[in-house]
Amino acid sequence: MALSWKTRRRLSLLILLVGLPLYVIVAVNVVALFDRPPIWLEFVIYVVLGVAWALPLKAVFKGVGKADPDAEPRED
Incomplete structure (x- = not known):
């Protein structure tokens, strides 16, 4: 079942x-459980986690920044 624009x-x-x-709090806490990796590896981990969510x-998120496609056109 597809979600309506308003629901999305x-x-x-x-x-x-x-x-x-x-998600950010959980990701930071999970990374903090391990010994601190080199700064470049830590950066890569956070970039991957930043995209993964x-x-x-x-x-x-697809199309929510546009006008409601089901709405009637406005007459100005």
Whole structure:
């Protein structure tokens, strides 16, 4: 079942305001469990983790920045 534009927009806002900060906290804590790697490796780890969260959520964020495709056109 495909999500409506309005649902995707609300869900994306929830993900960005609640889910992403939680993801950052978890990612930093998981990396902190290990001995500190060299700075270049730590940078690569954070870049990979920074991209990895968005890949499964790509469908949710797709098109939410555009106008509602199901809305009636406005007459100005």
